Amino acid sequence: MRELAQTAQLSRRSLLKAGALAGGGLFLSVTLPGMAQAATGGGAAELNAFVSIAPDGVITIVSKNPEIGQGIKTMLPMLIAEELDADWDQVKIVGSDYHPTKYGFQFAGGSMSTPMNWLPMRQAGAAARQMLLEAAALEWGVAPAGLRTSKSTITDPASGRTMTYGQVASSAAKSKVPDLAKVPLKDEKDFVIIGRAIGGIDSPKIVRGEPIFGVDTQLPGMKYAAFERAPVFGARLRSADLEAAKAVPGVEDVFVIEGGDNPAELVDGVAIVAGNWWIANKAREKLKIDWDTGEWASHSSANYDAQAKKLWAEPPKDTIVEEGDVSAAFAGAAKVIEAEYHYPFLAHVPMEPQNCTALVKEDGSVEMWAPTQMPQSGHQGVAKMLGVPGEKVTVHITRMGGGFGRRLTNDFMHQAAAIAARKKGTPIQLIWSREDDLRSDFYRPAGWHKFRAAIDAEGKLTGLEDHFVTFSTKGEIPMFAQMGPKVFPAGYVPNLKYTVSQMESRVPMGALRAPQSNALSYVFQSFLDEVAAEQGSDLPTLLLSLLRGKPDEPMQRGFGGESPGFSPKRAIGVIEKAMQMADWSTPAAEGRAKGFGFYFSHNGYFAEVVEASLSRSRQPVVHHVWAAGDVGKHIINPHGALNQIEGSIIDGIGQALGLAVKIEGGAVQQSNFHDYPLPRMPVTPTIDVEFVKSDNPPTGLGEPALPPVVPALTNALHALTGKRVRSLPIDRKLFA
Amino acid sequence: MPTKLTINGETRELDVPDDMPLLWALRGELGMVGTKFGCGVGLCGACTVHVDGVATRSCSTPVSSLAGKQVSTIESLAESPVGRALQQAWLDADVMQCGYCQAGQLMNATALLAKNPSPASDEITSAMAGNICRCACYKRIHAAIAEVAANGVSADA
Numbered sequence: 001m002r003e004l005a006q007t008a009q010l011s012r013r014s015l016l017k018a019g020a021l022a023g024g025g026l027f028l029s030v031t032l033p034g035m036a037q038a039a040t041g042g043g044a045a046e047l048n049a050f051v052s053i054a055p056d057g058v059i060t061i062v063s064k065n066p067e068i069g070q071g072i073k074t075m076l077p078m079l080i081a082e083e084l085d086a087d088w089d090q091v092k093i094v095g096s097d098y099h100p101t102k103y104g105f106q107f108a109g110g111s112m113s114t115p116m117n118w119l120p121m122r123q124a125g126a127a128a129r130q131m132l133l134e135a136a137a138l139e140w141g142v143a144p145a146g147l148r149t150s151k152s153t154i155t156d157p158a159s160g161r162t163m164t165y166g167q168v169a170s171s172a173a174k175s176k177v178p179d180l181a182k183v184p185l186k187d188e189k190d191f192v193i194i195g196r197a198i199g200g201i202d203s204p205k206i207v208r209g210e211p212i213f214g215v216d217t218q219l220p221g222m223k224y225a226a227f228e229r230a231p232v233f234g235a236r237l238r239s240a241d242l243e244a245a246k247a248v249p250g251v252e253d254v255f256v257i258e259g260g261d262n263p264a265e266l267v268d269g270v271a272i273v274a275g276n277w278w279i280a281n282k283a284r285e286k287l288k289i290d291w292d293t294g295e296w297a298s299h300s301s302a303n304y305d306a307q308a309k310k311l312w313a314e315p316p317k318d319t320i321v322e323e324g325d326v327s328a329a330f331a332g333a334a335k336v337i338e339a340e341y342h343y344p345f346l347a348h349v350p351m352e353p354q355n356c357t358a359l360v361k362e363d364g365s366v367e368m369w370a371p372t373q374m375p376q377s378g379h380q381g382v383a384k385m386l387g388v389p390g391e392k393v394t395v396h397i398t399r400m401g402g403g404f405g406r407r408l409t410n411d412f413m414h415q416a417a418a419i420a421a422r423k424k425g426t427p428i429q430l431i432w433s434r435e436d437d438l439r440s441d442f443y444r445p446a447g448w449h450k451f452r453a454a455i456d457a458e459g460k461l462t463g464l465e466d467h468f469v470t471f472s473t474k475g476e477i478p479m480f481a482q483m484g485p486k487v488f489p490a491g492y493v494p495n496l497k498y499t500v501s502q503m504e505s506r507v508p509m510g511a512l513r514a515p516q517s518n519a520l521s522y523v524f525q526s527f528l529d530e531v532a533a534e535q536g537s538d539l540p541t542l543l544l545s546l547l548r549g550k551p552d553e554p555m556q557r558g559f560g561g562e563s564p565g566f567s568p569k570r571a572i573g574v575i576e577k578a579m580q581m582a583d584w585s586t587p588a589a590e591g592r593a594k595g596f597g598f599y600f601s602h603n604g605y606f607a608e609v610v611e612a613s614l615s616r617s618r619q620p621v622v623h624h625v626w627a628a629g630d631v632g633k634h635i636i637n638p639h640g641a642l643n644q645i646e647g648s649i650i651d652g653i654g655q656a657l658g659l660a661v662k663i664e665g666g667a668v669q670q671s672n673f674h675d676y677p678l679p680r681m682p683v684t685p686t687i688d689v690e691f692v693k694s695d696n697p698p699t700g701l702g703e704p705a706l707p708p709v710v711p712a713l714t715n716a717l718h719a720l721t722g723k724r725v726r727s728l729p730i731d732r733k734l735f736a
Numbered sequence: 737m738p739t740k741l742t743i744n745g746e747t748r749e750l751d752v753p754d755d756m757p758l759l760w761a762l763r764g765e766l767g768m769v770g771t772k773f774g775c776g777v778g779l780c781g782a783c784t785v786h787v788d789g790v791a792t793r794s795c796s797t798p799v800s801s802l803a804g805k806q807v808s809t810i811e812s813l814a815e816s817p818v819g820r821a822l823q824q825a826w827l828d829a830d831v832m833q834c835g836y837c838q839a840g841q842l843m844n845a846t847a848l849l850a851k852n853p854s855p856a857s858d859e860i861t862s863a864m865a866g867n868i869c870r871c872a873c874y875k876r877i878h879a880a881i882a883e884v885a886a887n888g889v890s891a892d893a
Contacts, residue, residue, distance in 0.1 A: 208814065
């Protein structure tokens with residue numbers, strides 16, 4: 001998944017080339033296809049797929065990507081409006097259905113929306129502006145080049161004449177559609193919308209409780225469905241006695257759904273349909289299902305842990321990266337330190353439980369209302385499953401009550417469509433219970449790391465080794481359970497070797513906010529903190545010594561296009577900034593201590609300092625977090641940006657303090673928020689954020705602020721107590 | 737047996753199983769979907785409504801227990817001055833990310849300020865501790881409540 005973690009700077013022609021995302025289907029190669037269209041109709045002139053202007057001056061901007069709370073619905077139109085020179089007060093934002101031929105690639109993940117759309121959305125706005133200018137120039141009989149725009153108004157400086165966008169829009173729709181690659185863009189110092197703190201566009205509806213989320217979808221004649229699947233991953237349905245459930249008053253239908261062995265699509269189960277979801281869900285208690293669990297019922301977290309330790313004792317199965325001469329470094333070391341680290345499976349638990357509304361019509365066509373981060377793979381998967389051509393499947397993308405990567409996988413869309421296909425003509429809303437959600441996730445993979453470091457007589461870190469133990473599914477290491485060869489400090493320690501061994505599992509694994517980085521940051525930044533302590537130094541000093549004087553890495557081809565490689569200079573920038581913000585060299589107040597963490601992920605550089613103490617009951621308390629981030633030269637919407645960073649920090653603290661998904665008998669043991677205790681308001685520390693603005697195109701903020709806070713916290717606890725947290729979540733007895 | 741109760745000032749008669757939680761009567765029978773399903777067992781607060789002015793988890797409150805009671809939901813929040821002030825504070829502070837839990841947060845915050853118009857900072861924190869925000873917008877939720885508490889609420893707000 002290293003590719004997704006790398007940037008997408010778009011080529012000037014906005015051509016997005018993308019690779020395959022395992023488990024998620026293929027990405028299209030797309031341009032901005034709707035740009036060739038311009039039309040008038042219904043009073044508003046459509047200048048392209050994204051911009052329509054009504055005679056009264058109201059500008060409707062289409063926001064194409066799924067909104068999961070990352071603020072994209074507000075942010076993408078800001079880019080368009082900036083180059084359009086729109087009066088923001090006259091802008092109306094609408095979401096869009098899934099329509100890749102009209103809007104291009106539509107998804108929410110990998111903090112990719114900002115880098116992938118920074119140029120094309122501005123070009124869409126600039127192209128519409130160009131068409132307005134040309135229409136005004138034609139009417140006035142002047143050259144368009146001399147005209148000026150501001151706040152939805154065109155001015156001819158020579159004559160002083162003005163015309164509003166509303167007045168000229170319908171003739172502008174007849175203008176030639178400009179070449180996107182040539183349309184002039186604003187000088188960035190003239191930005192007036194980019195950089196302005198703008199509140200979430202749907203927030204007024206949300207505070208009034210208006211229906212806006214997927215689960216709020218209501219259709220005439222709609223029925224609700226609950227779906228019972230095997231608690232044990234990999235199990236198949238042998239037989240089911242449905243009679244008692246059918247007899248429950250209010251239950252309208254109960255039937256077996258036959259799935260396959262790919263949990264990302266359709267798994268075996270039993271669907272219960274009723275006029276009220278609570279009735280359907282409660283009737284599940286009456287089902288008698290015989291599951292064939294095969295060998296998988298013997299799997300457990302304890303068993304995985306024992307296997308990992310066994311694998312550590314054996315030679316690694318594979319080498320991820322080897323640089324320099326590691327054996328020589330250890331042979332010549334004055335000191336060798338070793339440590340074993342572990343982190344658990346984690347669930348996503350977005351607040352809105354998984355759900356999807358599907359209508360399969362008598363003619364076989366399908367309409368879906370889907371809270372999905374990846375409508376493309378859901379669309380393709382449902383069409384394939386039902387055996388209908390893609391053009392007969394319509395997907396309406398709804399706002400989502402959180403995503404965090406869970407809704408990149410569209411198992412719930414497959415289930416809803418499979419159930420609706422049995423109830424043709426009746427819209428079916430499938431809703432999962434919270435227990436379903438916790439027990440049927442695509443989990444952040446657990447992992448084990450055995451580290452060794454060689455320190456020479458001068459105290460220099462000369463060698464580093466990591467034997468990583470992870471999982472395979474059907475013999476392959478799932479994408480998000482992999483570790484790449486460039487994980488820091490690879491390339492910055494002269495002799496370094498990462499190896500990997502894997503054990504087979506059927507636990508579904510997927511991308512959780514800052515995939516891989518959310519775990520690798522913890523283990524690497526913690527172990528480097530151990531190295532620094534052994535050197536009599538501290539982590540930021542060690543990091544700076546590894547990074548100073550090193551050149552920026554070359555551009556790389558990744559998901560979505562070319563991206564700049566890792567820049568030591570940018571890393572140093574945020575590390576020094578965080579040290580300064582937290583007054584790093586000054587010790588914390590009595591009874592408190594500070595810890596440091598740095599990580600580069602999703603094109604973003606973040607260094608964070610945590611100040612922590614122990615409560616009277618000797619439990620960790622986080623008081624203050626200082627975060628310095630470099631995500632390029634613009635913070636497009638400071639409101640959304642800060643909200644993402646604050647949320648990421650508390651999310652990471654919550655994971656470290658108390659979250660783990662445990663497997664027993666091949667099934668997840670956790671069921672709801674009592675045993676999966678998400679952080680609550682009392683956990684909230686003081687959070688200070690500063691941006692280091694570097695001369696790079698802006699990149700996303702959904703993820704990169706999370707990874708460093710976890711080791712910053714565990715390193716602070718070491719500074720406070722002398723005890724290393726080598727396993728997450730933090731053991732409550734560790735400091736007793 | 738049908739239960740007669742008042743929801744947002746309107747008398748409603750609900751003929752549902754006695755143990756059906758209010759949440760599912762609101763969402764499934766009355767089409768009032770502003771009140772949200774988060775956990776189903778009273779742990780997250782997303783489904784918070786007011787019953788006779790008291791913040792109550794609608795996912796764990798059977799309809800049959802509400803005969804003769806006054807229920808109010810997020811859909812009627814703007815009818816109270818405190819509710820209106822909080823809605824505005826939420827927008828001013830750009831509190832939310834996904835927004836899914838915010839109906840419950842607002843209902844709980846309104847009940848808090850109705851009872852205690854000027855809570856101390858830690859009183860806000862402990863009063864709101866039952867409401868999970870998965871996006872962790874806690875800093876802003878706290879700030880928005882503190883803002884309303886500091887400025888007071890005028891009847892015509």
